Amino acid sequence: MSDRRYMILFPYNIAVRLDLIARVNGLEEAENYFNNIPKQSRILLVYVAFINCYARKKSFEKAEALLQKVKKLGFPLTPFAYGSILLLYSKMERYEKIEALVKEMDEKRIPLSKFTYSTWLNAYAASPNINEMEKIIERMEGDQRVALDRSCYTVAVDGYLKAGLIDKALKMLKKSEGLIRAKNRKVGYTILITLYARAGRKDEMYRIWNSYKSSKRVYNAAYTCMIISLLKLDDIAGAEKIFEGWESRYSNYDFRIPNLLIAAYCDNGLLEKAELIISKAIENGNKPFTVTWERMAIAYLKDNKTAKAIDALKKAIAESEKEWTLGHLMSFDCLEYFKSRGKVEGAEEFVEFLVFQMLLQLLLLKGCWIILVILN
Numbered sequence: 001m002s003d004r005r006y007m008i009l010f011p012y013n014i015a016v017r018l019d020l021i022a023r024v025n026g027l028e029e030a031e032n033y034f035n036n037i038p039k040q041s042r043i044l045l046v047y048v049a050f051i052n053c054y055a056r057k058k059s060f061e062k063a064e065a066l067l068q069k070v071k072k073l074g075f076p077l078t079p080f081a082y083g084s085i086l087l088l089y090s091k092m093e094r095y096e097k098i099e100a101l102v103k104e105m106d107e108k109r110i111p112l113s114k115f116t117y118s119t120w121l122n123a124y125a126a127s128p129n130i131n132e133m134e135k136i137i138e139r140m141e142g143d144q145r146v147a148l149d150r151s152c153y154t155v156a157v158d159g160y161l162k163a164g165l166i167d168k169a170l171k172m173l174k175k176s177e178g179l180i181r182a183k184n185r186k187v188g189y190t191i192l193i194t195l196y197a198r199a200g201r202k203d204e205m206y207r208i209w210n211s212y213k214s215s216k217r218v219y220n221a222a223y224t225c226m227i228i229s230l231l232k233l234d235d236i237a238g239a240e241k242i243f244e245g246w247e248s249r250y251s252n253y254d255f256r257i258p259n260l261l262i263a264a265y266c267d268n269g270l271l272e273k274a275e276l277i278i279s280k281a282i283e284n285g286n287k288p289f290t291v292t293w294e295r296m297a298i299a300y301l302k303d304n305k306t307a308k309a310i311d312a313l314k315k316a317i318a319e320s321e322k323e324w325t326l327g328h329l330m331s332f333d334c335l336e337y338f339k340s341r342g343k344v345e346g347a348e349e350f351v352e353f354l355v356f357q358m359l360l361q362l363l364l365l366k367g368c369w370i371i372l373v374i375l376n
Contacts, residue, residue, distance in 0.1 A: 011041055015049035022053035027062075044075040048084045055088040063088050079105075083116040090123040098123055114146050121152065125159030133159050150179040150188055154195065161198050169199050177208075185215070190225040197229035202238075205229060209242075220246075220254050227260045236264055253286050262292060266299035274299070290316045 009017070014037055022030035030053055037046065047070045054063035067085060070077075077085075082105055089097040102120065105112060112120075117140050124133040137156055140146055153176035160169035173195055180188035189212045196204040209226055212218060223246040230239040243261055250257075258277050265274035274296060278288055293316035300309035 009041075011043045011045050014041055015046050018046065018049050019053060022057065027053065027057055027059060044070065044078065044081055047075070048081045051088060052084055055084075055091055058091065060088070060092045077110075079110055079113045079116060082110060083113055083119060086116055086119045086123075090119055090126075093123075095123065095127075095129075111145055112143065117143075117146060118152065118155070121155050125155050125162075128159035128162045130159065130163050130165065148179065150176040150184075150191075153179070154191060157195050161195070166199050169195075170201065170204075173199070173204075185212075186219060186222065190222055193222075193225050193229050197232055200233065202230075202233060202235065218249075220250070220252060220257060223250075224257055224260065227257065231260065231264050236261075236268070236270075239264065253281075253284075255281065255286060255289050255292065259289065259292055259295075263295055266295050269299075269303065271296075271299055271303060271305075287319060288315075290319045292316075293319060 018030055018033060018037075021033050030050070034046075034050055047066065051063050051066050051070075054060070054066065067088070070081075075081075082101065086098060086101055089095075089101065098120065102112070105116075117136065121133060121136045121140070124136065133156060137152075140148060140152060153172050157169045157172045157176065160166075160172060173192065177188075177192055180192075189208055192208050193205050196202075196208065205226070209222075212222060223242060226242045227239045230236075230242065239261060243257065246257060258281060262274045262277055265271065265277075278292065278296070281288065293312045297309045297312035297316065300306070300312055
């Protein structure tokens with residue numbers, strides 16, 4: 001579009017284009033584009049966009065050099081520019097520079113935006129530096145120019161959980177919960193369930209879940225979140241009840257949901273339960289994914305059921321829309337299985353099957369139809 005002679009690119013358009021070039025074609029192409037931008041169009045917005053490109057690609061030395069150039073050029077830094085620079089220092093984990101930058105903003109009476117606060121808070125929550133994080137929260141709560149939302153507090157919750165401060169995390173979760181709005185209720189509740197699971201508070205998880213269930217529609221994502229959270233707490237029975245609830249009211253069958261329980265069953269040697277879920281799904285006209293059968297094959301192999309493992313792999317191949325290959329997970333688990341056994345008894349048939357399938361695919365790839373006829 002910019003190649004058209006009648007098209008005038010304003011600095012905003014240039015900044016967006018610069019960002020897109022860096023994302024799609026890499027920093028070298030972005031640098032070439034930047035060097036060809038007319039000097040009168042290289043305003044602060046364009047420089048900040050380029051700094052962000054370097055920061056995103058973790059090319060911190062170039063980003064720092066460009067920042068120093070911006071300062072030498074005498075551009076009056078805006079809150080947006082400061083926020084972008086703060087994000088750069090956050091990614092670099094240069095906390096002393098973060099503090100210096102915030103101090104500079106205070107001295108110049110440049111108000112901290114919500115983005116600036118969020119970036120600053122994220123930096124210390126990731127460390128985690130609890131003392132500094134709490135100072136930021138206190139300042140945010142006292143700044144009437146900034147409208148706090150649940151995301152600010154959930155960032156702090158993450159920091160507390162990393163530091164093992166469960167009680168403080170729970171208090172902050174209550175604050176976050178109070179800021180959930182009707183329009184983002186779905187996302188807000190799933191985040192709360194996940195964080196309460198990390199805190200090991202199953203009672204709070206169920207409280208949020210029961211409140212969520214009272215809504216007119218509960219999406220698959222919510223069931224997924226609840227099942228994953230319960231499984232992380234080793235509560236298979238609880239996950240089963242949530243799954244049963246989903247089965248009774250789903251509007252769109254998503255096999256990723258039963259796969260969660262199937263994986264848990266396979267990990268715990270409950271193969272009959274896994275088989276039951278798969279059988280029921282098939283009876284209702286739903287097809288298991290390729291990964292479902294691969295996971296079953298691994299579990300069967302570990303349970304010394306070679307014939308069933310081979311049958312599951314055959315089904316995996318049949319369900320695969322693309323050329324089937326033995327995945328990294330499958331290969332690793334098989335190798336670990338053979339290593340732990342210290343022998344190959346009962347594995348010969350399984351290995352022969354894999355070798356035959358790989359040979360078959362190789363022949364198909366090369367178009368060796370005559371050899372295939374002979375093999376058959």
